Amino acid sequence: xxxxxxxxxxxQALRAGPGFDLAALDRASTPGWSGDREAGxxxxxxxxxxxxxxxxxxxAHGRTGGTRSVLLVLQxxxxxxxxxxxxxxxGAVDPQGVMLRSFGVPTEEERAHHYLWRIRQSLPRPGYxxxxxxxxxxxxxxxxxxxxxxxxxxxxxxxxINAFEEEVTASGTVVVKVALAISPDEQxxxxxxxxxxxxxxxxxxxGDLDVRAQWPAYEEAYQAVLDRTxxxxxxxxxxxxxxxxxxxLAVTELLVHALEGLExxxxxxxxxxxxxxxxxDAIRIPQPGGAAAD
Ligand code: AMP
Ligand code: MG
Numbered sequence: 001x002x003x004x005x006x007x008x009x010x011x012q013a014l015r016a017g018p019g020f021d022l023a024a025l026d027r028a029s030t031p032g033w034s035g036d037r038e039a040g041x042x043x044x045x046x047x048x049x050x051x052x053x054x055x056x057x058x059x060a061h062g063r064t065g066g067t068r069s070v071l072l073v074l075q076x077x078x079x080x081x082x083x084x085x086x087x088x089x090x091g092a093v094d095p096q097g098v099m100l101r102s103f104g105v106p107t108e109e110e111r112a113h114h115y116l117w118r119i120r121q122s123l124p125r126p127g128y129x130x131x132x133x134x135x136x137x138x139x140x141x142x143x144x145x146x147x148x149x150x151x152x153x154x155x156x157x158x159x160x161i162n163a164f165e166e167e168v169t170a171s172g173t174v175v176v177k178v179a180l181a182i183s184p185d186e187q188x189x190x191x192x193x194x195x196x197x198x199x200x201x202x203x204x205x206x207g208d209l210d211v212r213a214q215w216p217a218y219e220e221a222y223q224a225v226l227d228r229t230x231x232x233x234x235x236x237x238x239x240x241x242x243x244x245x246x247x248x249l250a251v252t253e254l255l256v257h258a259l260e261g262l263e264x265x266x267x268x269x270x271x272x273x274x275x276x277x278x279x280x281d282a283i284r285i286p287q288p289g290g291a292a293a294d
Pocket of ligand 2: 208
């Protein structure tokens, strides 16, 4: 009997390689992971602690002149769980080291610039874990499906995005691109829940149903993204997202692997700890009453 855990490492099990077929993906599956939810949740918590440790290492690296950073790009249809990943996976690390940006419909100012302008402005600085909730990929997803620009314009963007990501990775950023893949039935259940619960109404947008009605066109646009932009420097990972516990476990694991790949160690310091401890012991703070504390 096999034991619960990653039978295949997450980056290997989830990577969209050549010939990857999104239509054939079972969105309730748990690629690479052999256990159930009862095994997955405690494992994710333990790996979340490891992630927090690695993120602190990255932050320390940045504070001492290091140039590396990590960028998590989250894509997925409405209700796929992007927000849950931010809350649960990114929520496990120190917020001071995170640069989070959500990309919605471009503002007037953003529309006046090239579509990568707002993306460049949001790239993580050295030492930071950047998180994009949606990204420049919307410029070949919603923009393509809704016909917001002529085909020749979005068609040229795949190569441009690849060149952009090559530049970003060359400057020291590891880019982890995650597409959360949900099934139509699970999306219907999640949209229904948003409609039935007043505390979820704020997340509901009537436009979500217009997007849902174009499901096949979005699948086709996602397949094109995977075919054309899953590169060696910035591969796509496709995470089945019907089981929230698995998606969170998988994204945690992908980030742990990305950070471990940096092979960072605690920055060297020129302090003399023994001498500093002696100085610490020598300092006497006067008590409010007058006598010095022992
Ligand atoms: P949400 O992530 O639910 O807050 O929704 C953000 C909305 O912004 C989604 O409907 C996206 O499709 C839309 N959006 C994001 N980027 C773009 C873009 N570049 N052009 C048009 N719509 C976009
Ligand atoms: Mg939404």
